[in-house]
Amino acid sequence: MGRLLAVLRAPAVRAGFVVLALGACVWALVSQWDDVTDAVSTIPGGTLLGATGLSLVYVSLTMLSWRAVLADLGSRLPLRTASSVFFVSQVGKYLPGGIWNVLAAAEMGADHQIPRRRSVSVMVVSILVSIVTGLALAVLAVALAPGAVADRYGWVAWALPVVLVVLLPPVLNRLLGVALRVTRRPALEEPMTARGIATAAVWALLAWLVAGAQVWLLATAVGMDETFASFALAVGGYALAWTVGFLVVVVPAGVGAREAVLAVVLAGQLDAGGVVVVVLLSRVLLTVADVGLGSGGLLLARTSARRLRERPRSDQVGS
Template structure:
């Protein structure tokens, strides 16, 4: 929490804000540029329909994570209109591309402050949303373990033990207490209201939907490159992506789990299709996720700029046209 507190203090400096934004965008763009040749090769082997379906699934996945976060934020007492939610969430998510694992949380707190959301509430909402993703991803991955190959199954047997323990954290009384302890250690005021069963349940459901959509994106790309079209391979893609995301998130030294996520997917799905085709699948999956993140950030930035004149006019007592 001390790291988070120092980061929050630093990001309030305007120079740091712009430097952070420039670095985050640069790293995200580099993630696409670095694998551009392989991505062009992959796109040439895929049909336009397959690529289009993958893009739609990617957008739907990212939006489902936005909705899950928005549900948590509303449950904590700060319902946010759709436009504002896109602005705050979209811009904050490029913080994933800066090593450290806390920058998207910090960015969401600072951006939310412009919408009169207390920073401690923004911090809690994003932290809870991320925790829900980690727990639900682990649970979804565990449910899909029977579809893993014998070679890769042994490496993931520990997940079946960890998942039920993590699931306990999603009980509102438990999670509210955990947040309270964390805020006390950080010397911050406690939340005004506890998390509800309904709010956490809805956010968890949206998170599970997200894993299904993300797995479907990988599956559509993989089947376009030769993976057998069966319910078993779909479950393999869903479980593989969920666990790959969790591992990538836990390795905070690399931006957005770069490399770690792809390595896990290669290991989990390696027995289901040839290596070259699988490598192209995971590279294109990563690129689509990155491009959609950038697109959502761009949309958020446009909404922020569009709303600024209204804010200035309102502050001077003028009525926006």
């Protein structure tokens, strides 16, 4: 990892990474363009607009969960700076390998005096928080979806308490310490606290609810009943789909695996055509959100860098 981070420090490599990652996001959209246009034609414009807004809110809430962990470990970033670092780094998840967003966050965080080992630990803890809260909501999908879901994904019920133990501060801090010693990195200056983990978990739960609301909004537009049970199924189904998709680390951003799980969950609520429309549009709108927020984060980063370069000149003029 140290060698990879060293390579990313070269300005040309960093710029190339952003271009490549954003290009991968755009390609994910363009490669499905015909299917997307067909799906869009079946959804009212207001519903699409609302689902797009929910996608943007979802990604923003995941940033706030990450920022809470970062603050708990000793680095408090202003919202503007945190948004820039997180949103730009997240487009790296569209590249194969499953580590590029972590490495990008570590390198961008170093520009703001955040030790790279801390950035990596923050991303790891944030992912664990997402997995635990996601598994908690995935239990809804297992309970409410057809029997095929329970047969295939019933393991979430026993996996949840196992993973939950990992988030207990004494256990989590010990695991982070062991990982840093194994990789011959200095220990963290600040341990994770119960308050920090709880704050991150609240933001993560809100993010899951918003993501599920996006799926529910699309699904009800193509025939799913507008009930609390269907909403709970959408929330739990998306959380389950994300968790399984994350575990398939060789696939960029869980592409394919996430959609397959969500399709199984929704199969009892929609016909085959409706399932395809919801699954496809949910992924596309989240990709659009990542592209939009990543581009905005890049603009914020460049604006901040320009202000830092101009500040000495302003001081000099005034003196």
